[in-house]
Amino acid sequence: MNAFDLEAAFPGFSLDAAASWTATSAALFGASGSGKSTILEAMAGLRPEVSGTVTLRGRAVHGVPPRERRVGWVPQDAALFPHMTARENVAFAARSRGGDAGVARRAIEALEIGGVLDREAPALSGGERQRVAIARAVASGADVLLLDEPLAAIDRPLRGRILPFLARLPERLGVSMLVVSHDPVEVMALATHVVFLVEGRVAAEGDPRGVFESAAALSSLHALGAENVFDVSVVARGEGTTRLLTRNGCEIEMASVPSSPDPVRVALRSEDIVLAAGPPGLVSTQNVLPGAVESVELVGPQCLVTVRAGGEAFVAKVTARAARSLGLAPGKAVTLLVKAHAIVPST
């Protein structure tokens, strides 16, 4: 079991949060400034100003110095040692705790960084840096990986390739993983338990889908923009695509490869949905769904537009200007366009 019960007061922000979970993959989820990184660093023993208790794999580590907690903390920017190569970064960790060379080797294989080991840290790309940093954390013999926004510095296409690596890590390397993220799609893909934080407090905790559907999470999810999560069944597999049927009877098409397993749950970012005021004509988009606007909510300079299409409610994010020019209002008929590549399996 992993758990925390932490308190701290900072100028303009206070933390009072407690959670526990037995899942090997968990996530701290919330908007910027909700206290996610503070909790992660406190769990690593790096925040002496935060009081309370931390349990890592059933071991109470209150008062235990960071070097004896057996955690692998990976900050958002990876924090590789810039004067070392990737190999030296990993070796540093393996030797610091007298770790098993086999663990380092397995981490290097699992994260597919064998080809970049002799490059100096500053010469690595964002994705390579993150993978080397994770390998370094694993090589230290860590029992628990603490990953702070591991995909934030990585562009979308690469993110899609790294996500499966991360999802498989706990099983392949026998470690627990706690990921900080403000992206529901990432959380759904990586964690089976999520702690949802709002302004330093735990607003909800549990199975990611349940948490994201809870009333407590809904308003914040609107602001974060990715509440399109659907339970699906496979209708047919085509050439590079899979036709899916949502629980509410909407047919959608997602990109897939022949070897990929059948998805049971998919996610779609609100910003990946395009709205058209009328029939769009010939387009390359696989999903063209006629529907009607149910609600329009202004969130800062953005609008969250709920559209009922094919029996399913989709939330699209558009700019306030686009909403005005399309005349979006409840009851307005619109066409919803979604690329097959924008729909991704979430677990």
Add this chain to the structure above:
Amino acid sequence: MTSTEILTVTLLTARVSLVATAAILLPGVAVGFFLARARFRLLKPFLRTLVSLPMVLPPVAVGLLLLEALSLEAALGRAIEALAGGPVLLTWRAAAIAAAVMSFPLLVLGAEQGFASVPRRLEDVATTLGATRRRVFFRVTLPIASRGILYGLVFAFARGLGEFGATALVAGHIPGETETLSLAIYGRIREFRDADAAVFCAVSLLLAFATTFLAERFLKRERRP
């Protein structure tokens, strides 16, 4: 003026500056580390001011203070003589001490900047990876700070090459014994041997240029993949 004379003065100057730089290496790095990391609000500005004094005081004033400190009437002077195994004042050793005192602030400044440039997060990461404090310092902190420390060392060495005021008071001007480049230039001008002074001036210029150029060439070079 013979080439032997030029070589003797140049080698003595290099020797004085090298010994001075070597002598201040450890204390300079330690004080730089302390200034970069210590959290004492009052002690830090006091120590920084104390360290900087040789840079702002007239060098002759520093020389006078050294003269008092190194005299056999002072405990420090007796201790240093015992350590050196012979007289210090009016020897090349006194010139090295003067150069060390005058160069010390430059090394401390470089080391402080070097340590201040090390992101604390890297040390935190190293700690969570299981590294001891000693290992974190020698494998992470020191290598990253080394560029600042080397800058400090190079400029301390260059400062030592040109030291004049304090050296003249504690080491005197003994040809072949304590005559460094600065003293040689001053001595030749006093004797109206401007051409000889110009030769020593050219050697000083060459040494200073070479030192600074090497620092620029090697220390500012970015690491390439």
